[in-house]
Amino acid sequence: MQEIGILGAGLIGASWATFFAAQGLKVRIFDVDDTVKQQAWEQSVRNLQRLADLELLTREDAATAEGKLKVAASLAELLTDIEYVQESVIEDYAIKADVYRQFEQHAPERAILASSSSGLLMTRMQAVMQHPERALIAHPFNPPHLIPLVELVPGEQTAVETMETVKAFFLGLGKHPVVLNKEVPGHIANRLAAAVWRESLALLDAGVASVEDIDAALCQGPGLRWALMGQHLIYELGGGAGGYQKFIDTIGASFEAYWEDMECWSSIPESAKQKAVSGTQDYLNQKSPGEWAAWRDEKLARIQQILHEEP
Ligand SMILES: NC(=O)C1=CN([C@@H]2O[C@H](COP(=O)(O)OP(=O)(O)OC[C@H]3O[C@@H](n4cnc5c(N)ncnc54)[C@H](O)[C@@H]3O)[C@@H](O)[C@H]2O)C=CC1
Numbered sequence: 400m401q402e403i404g405i406l407g408a409g410l411i412g413a414s415w416a417t418f419f420a421a422q423g424l425k426v427r428i429f430d431v432d433d434t435v436k437q438q439a440w441e442q443s444v445r446n447l448q449r450l451a452d453l454e455l456l457t458r459e460d461a462a463t464a465e466g467k468l469k470v471a472a473s474l475a476e477l478l479t480d481i482e483y484v485q486e487s488v489i490e491d492y493a494i495k496a497d498v499y500r501q502f503e504q505h506a507p508e509r510a511i512l513a514s515s516s517s518g519l520l521m522t523r524m525q526a527v528m529q530h531p532e533r534a535l536i537a538h539p540f541n542p543p544h545l546i547p548l549v550e551l552v553p554g555e556q557t558a559v560e561t562m563e564t565v566k567a568f569f570l571g572l573g574k575h576p577v578v579l580n581k582e583v584p585g586h587i588a589n590r591l592a593a594a595v596w597r598e599s600l601a602l603l604d605a606g607v608a609s610v611e612d613i614d615a616a617l618c619q620g621p622g623l624r625w626a627l628m629g630q631h632l633i634y635e636l637g638g639g640a641g642g643y644q645k646f647i648d649t650i651g652a653s654f655e656a657y658w659e660d661m662e663c664w665s666s667i668p669e670s671a672k673q674k675a676v677s678g679t680q681d682y683l684n685q686k687s688p689g690e691w692a693a694w695r696d697e698k699l700a701r702i703q704q705i706l707h708e709e710p
Pocket residue numbers: 406407408409410411412429430431432435486487488489490491494498515516517518538539540541
């Protein structure tokens with residue numbers, strides 16, 4: 400696949416445009432909002448220059464990639480003869496269903512439709528399609544031009560061939576696809592993030608520590624290891640010579656006491672919302688959101704450089 404359609408060019412769509420262009424693919428950008436799609440083009444150009452600043456792209460490759468970016472004047476222009484579309488419209492079933500109906504009016508019959516959806520079920524979204532077999536979830540982590548994970552989730556009508564094609568496509572582009580055998584709300588990564596986020600809120604709500612200390616306890620501790628390993632490998636190593644079984648039989652028992660004490664909220668208490676929003680203001684006294692995002696991207700780039708040095 401040499402040309403990509405970006406359908407929905409907000410925060411994630413613009414980053415996807417950067418990623419695909421940086422990989423040497425032609426990219427057509429479309430959004431219902433003309434201002435947004437132009438801003439997405441401009442943001443992608445800035446992102447490419449940033450990747451060159453971070454030495455993740457040569458200046459020459461960044462310039463070449465910029466030439467790959469094109470704003471589509473209409474949905475028809477986006478979709479004519481396209482092979483692969485990354486959909487990143489608003490996370491709403493009704494909006495996505497309407498987009499999928501329009502998609503099928505213009506796109507070739509075999510064009511693949513990959514949704515960035517954070518947690519909607521593809522089975523429900525593809526139900527409106529004449530050719531649902533070519534639709535799947537390809538969920539990134541923000542920003543996709545810097546974070547390698549992409550979660551591939553089939554709906555009940557997604558063809559095995561579609562999953563295999565998209566997995567090979569992303570592997571060839573240097574992404575790290577993980578394949579879900581069945582769809583669950585939030586896929587994998589957002590469910591893991593949701594578990595950690597809920598406890599981060601619960602600790603704050605209970606007055607155990609401040610926003611900054613709760614965040615520091617995560618990113619200055621387990622978070623560092625999470626850039627390298629997941630919990631299963633971490634605890635295999637945590638069991639020493641006895642491995643994972645030793646860890647489960649000894650330290651694992653302590654976790655059962657933690658779980659007994661931890662909240663099992665299915666909604667966020669108002670008190671927790673208020674403490675989280677007010678506590679996060681301290682960060683904004685240090686940097687603006689844009690400065691935090693630039694700081695994040697530079698650190699993410701340097702972590703990637705280290706991770707790419709070794710197998
Ligand atoms: N924001 C994040 O951190 C992440 C978001 N996602 C997913 O990506 C998708 C987009 O999220 P964001 O980029 O954050 O949202 P966003 O609000 O920044 O962008 C959504 C864009 O969709 C456009 N849009 C709405 N209806 C449209 C239509 N009919 N045709 C074309 N464009 C249309 C809007 O104009 C808007 O620019 C969602 O499904 C979200 O779950 C996935 C990973 C991370």
